[in-house]
Amino acid sequence: MATDGVELNRPQQQVTWRGRAADGVLAAVVCALVVATAPDGAGGPALALAVAGSLALAGYRPAPRVTLAVTTLCLSGYVALAEPGAAAALPVVGAVHTAARAGHRLVGAVAALLFLAVFAGLGEGLNTTLLLAGWFLCAVVTGLADQNWQAYLRQTEQRALDAERTREEVALRRAGEERLRIARELHDSLTHSIAVVKLQAGVAVHLARKRGEEVPPALLAIQEASGEAMRELRATLVVLRDPGPVARVKEVVERARAAGLSVTLTDYDGELPDEVQHTAYRIVQEALTNAARHAGASEVTVQLTVGDGQLEVVVADDGRADPDAGFEPGIGLTGMRERVEALGGTLECGPKAAGGFLVRAQLPLSVHESRAQDPLVRASEAK
Secondary structure (H helix, E strand, C coil): CCCCCCCCCCCCCCCCHEEEHHHHHHHHHHHHHHHCCCCCCHHHHHHHHHHHHHHHHHHHCCHHHHHHHHHHHHHHHHHHHHHCCCCHHHHHHHHHHHHHHCCCHHHHHHHHHHHHHHHHHCCCHHHHHHHHHHHHHHHHHHHHHHHHHHHHHHHHHHHHHHHHHHHHHHHHHHHHHHHHHHHHHHHHHHHHHHHHHHHHHCCCHHHHHHHHCCCHHHHHHHHHHHHHHHHHHHHHHHHHHHCCCCCCCHHHHHHHCCCCEEEEEEECCCCCCCCHHHHHHHHHHHHHHHHHHHHHHCCEEEEEEECCCCEEEEEEEEECCCCCCCCCCCCCHHHHHHHHCCCCCCEEEEEECCCCCEEEEEEECEEEEECCCCCCHHCCCCC
């Protein structure tokens, strides 16, 4: 809790013109009550002090201590000159409350004692002074209670902000840990088995050729498939251990070109969120794989552009896809759609009217809310 002489560790509230107008109206009402209850013999100087001290309450927000000092001195002078009733203490009670609410309880208590001393000597007597003492005590207590309540509200709001900020960091860390765990499981369970299959198939092919025998096509297929599986598994493990920046799109494009596919790439070199980068890489990888294996395409264009707060990924080929034939998305395209929707984006894929196949994905660059839909994040948060 703040004390006098120590600045309160809280932001200054911005006072609107409506708030200032309300403060002025409140001060005017208090002034009217004080003037209305003034004794008949009160002179002009006494009423001027009463009016000045009451209207000073309008400045309690920006300067509570100055307001308290002005109000206490003016109303003390008013009591000394006019000997009014208990209503004269109303502006001072309000100033003491606002000072205690701002954390200046010691200054408020001193001002209250000063006014009570003047009122006890020149006011309506001891009984009224004791009544006013109760008012001032209530003003200090309610001011402190309001200060503590406001501090509690600010602390609660700050905790909520901190929790919102750290929730995503924790979710991302746990998602990364889950990816590493999956990568280790895949490496331990599959890599060894596939390597053994590839090695045995290679040995069998080598021995068959050494003996001058014809290598069975099934054996060659096993050897090729196991090698491809090893490469795919290795790429999968790398992606699981690394978010997969968009720069890796160039790598998958280069591999497609090395396989004989003509690919034209229009890349985006700016900074992107990791989730968007990884999803873009996976979309291009799947689309180029489909174009090389199933579409019979000779030309493929890959475009990554940013605009209107989203990344657009377009992969189009000139393959043999027929727009009039029925289109049934496979597992790869289904997984692609799930990745895009997990980020809150949209995906269009299917045969083009002019022939060939088109994949167009729009990924929002702001993925804070949709990130929670990521299956890996959900799985990690469920732990």
